[in-house]
Amino acid sequence: MPATNLTVGIAGAGLMGRLLAWQLQQRGYRVTLFDQAALNQESAAAFVAAGMLAPYAELETADTGIFNMGMHSLDLWPDLIKDLTSKPLWHQGGSLVLAHPQDTSYLQRFLQQLEAHDIEPGKVHHLNQSALFNHNSGLAEHFNQAIYLPQESWIYTHELLKILQQRIVAAGVTWHHQTRVENVSSGCITSTMGNHVFDWAVDCRGLGAKPQMPQLRGVRGEVLEVHAPEVDITQMVRLMHPHYRLYLVPRANHHYLLGATQIESEDTSNISVRSALELLSALYSLHPGFAEARIVGTATGCRPALADNLPAIYSRQGLLKINGLYRHGYLLAPTLAEEAIKCIEANDDLIFPNIHHPIDLCKGPSQAKPRADKLGPNKEYPCTSC
Ligand SMILES: Cc1cc2nc3c(=O)[nH]c(=O)nc-3n(C[C@H](O)[C@H](O)[C@H](O)COP(=O)(O)OP(=O)(O)OC[C@H]3O[C@@H](n4cnc5c(N)ncnc54)[C@H](O)[C@@H]3O)c2cc1C
Structure with missing residues (x-):
């Protein structure tokens, strides 16, 4: 009231x-x-x-x-x-969760985690390569399967x-x-x-x-924004990788936000060379069109965590x-x-x-x-x- x-x-x-x-x-x-x-x-x-x-x-x-x-x-x-x-x-563009062919065990494990949560039918789609091609032909060049989460x-x-x-x-x-x-x-x-x-x-x-x-801590996160006119991705993308985890969120006019590192530190200074290299390497492995993308911004912040x-x-x-x-x-x-x-x-x-x-x-x-x-x-x- x-x-x-x-x-x-x-x-x-x-x-x-x-x-x-x-x-x-x-x-x-x-x-x-x-x-x-x-x-x-x-x-x-x-x-x-x-x-x-x-x-x-x-x-x-x-x-x-x-x-x-x-x-x-x-x-x-x-x-x-x-x-x-x-x-x-x-x-509400949904998410595509991807792993390179040599890392598909990560996708299998993630599917098992989803199944353990008793999620309603229709909320999780396991796509084969041709179904992925229908979502995004560029992504299907490097990936042979994906998990699609339409509600995200x-x-x-x-x-x-x-x-x-x-x-x-x-x-x-x-x-x-x-x-x-x-x-x-x-x-x-x-x-x-x-x-x-x-x-x-x-x-x-x-x-x-x-x-x-005093029990609060900051968890440093670094993000990059790129402009990639040759790429047309309309879903969020998550790449599962043993070392370089990446997510990508579409913004207007072929801009994409990619992130994010997760470092136990309260330092909010500019993105490090290592983090930028890791995020950009993972990005380049997603879609060939990112080769000529332009980096238009970077940002760093700290997540407040207990x-x-x-x-x-x-x-x-x-x-x-x-x-x-x-x-x-x-x-x-x-x-x-x-x-x-x-x-x-x-x-x-x-x-x-x-x-x-x-x-x-x-x-x-x-x-x-x-x-x-x-x-x-x-x-x-x-x-x-x-
Ligand atoms: C790289 C990165 C990516 C993220 N991505 C996502 C995501 O995709 N999805 C998601 O759900 N979340 C995401 N988050 C997390 C999200 O940003 C935080 O959880 C959220 O911003 C926390 O909100 P808050 O209001 O508690 O803190 P903040 O947003 O940090 O706001 C705190 C405010 O308090 C003010 N303040 C601080 N100290 C004082 C003081 N002493 N006096 C007066 N004012 C003060 C600050 O100026 C600030 O305005 C991300 C975070 C980071 C860093």
């Missing part, structure tokens, strides 16, 4: 902060956003991301919970975008983030940009401007929350901390926003209780919600913000 009198302060206007701000504003909350970046500065991890909504393909490495939350988000994104804009901000989609990330910003500001949300947040505690955001009091304070600072959440690479919503009365979106921010953000709003509205009808963790280990008086039954294994978070 909309709660027009409640005020919510959100620290961090990356993906999670923007989406939550928009949804809360739509429900009648009075929302204030804080971000250390300038309004048009693209420093959040959200600006580096490829925007893949690929719950099936992620099953190769991710937990079943990510798949379930990702499938739920796939249902939520279309309406959410329809409320924001009539522009096509997402595209991608978001046009920069456009989405820009429109969210426009809508949020136009709707009257106060956006304190170039304002560093030092602390987020129950009902209070402490920024370089001082203390700001709200009914609810929400920490969506991603890796920027690390001073208060030890188990799963997202978490830590809560107590007046305080939410949403973090650990790792490599699944776009895949999970609508679901996490929905679950966060349920916390604020004391709605116990949680769809994904395992991601909820009460902040109840604080010394001193605790106002923790009685959510012990919802606590996931080993996820107590000793609050450092009391």
Whole structure:
């Protein structure tokens, strides 16, 4: 139910902060956003991301919970975008998962993983070479089979983030940009401007929350954008390879985003020679038309991750901390926003209780919600913000 009198302060206007701000504003909350970046500065991890909504393909490495939350988000994104804009901000082009003939054991293993998840018929197609040729004749030159996942989609990330910003500001949300947040505690955001009091304070600072959440870590990811007029690929592509994993996401006018490295480091400096060589070699092995492609951009960002690479919503009365979106921010953000709003509205009808963790280990008086039954294994978070 909309709660027009409640005020919510959100620290961090990356993906999670923007989406939550928009949804809360739509429900009648009075929302204030804080971000250390300038309004048009693209420093959040959200600006580096490829925007893949690929719950099936992620099953190769991710937990079943990510798949379930990702499938739920796939249902939520279309309406959410329809409320924001009539522009096509997402595209359901499907994914092709490929492996070179000498690496087909990876495809077999992936098929077994999909089968273990009891996926509905029609959601996974095993293509032979002639079926692959019908999807893309260029890819069939180097590959003799593929797995096609028709439901998978991608978001046009920069456009989405820009429109969210426009809508949020136009709707009257106060956006304190170039304002560093030092602390987020129950009902209070402490920024370089001082203390700001709200009914609810929400920490969506991603890796920027690390001073208060030491268990966070950054996972460096590097991406490249190429322009390849000779290539016409309209699906996302994932290459399974013993050393060089690659995904490719089509953008407009024969532009392709390729990524991404995954390095245990919080360094956000430019892409390294080794990473560029590996990604580009893998790209060149995909399709002969990439030989003459032009490299038009590179970017680096850090995914905010917890030890188990799963997202978490830590809560107590007046305080939410949403973090650990790792490599699944776009895949999970609508679901996490929905679950966060349920916390604020004391709605116990949680769809994904395992991601909820009460902040109840604080010394001193605790106002923790009685959510012990919802606590996931080993996820107590000793609050450092009391
Ligand atoms: C290379 C790469 C590829 C990716 N590809 C995908 C993909 O295909 N699909 C997918 O689902 N996900 C992908 N991701 C993951 C996704 O980008 C992240 O999960 C998501 O951006 C995390 O959202 P967030 O809002 O928690 O953090 P961010 O998007 O990083 O936002 C955090 C915000 O907080 C602000 N902030 C930080 N510290 C402070 C402070 N002290 N005070 C004020 N403001 C602060 C920052 O300026 C920023 O705006 C990818 C990530 C990377 C790096």
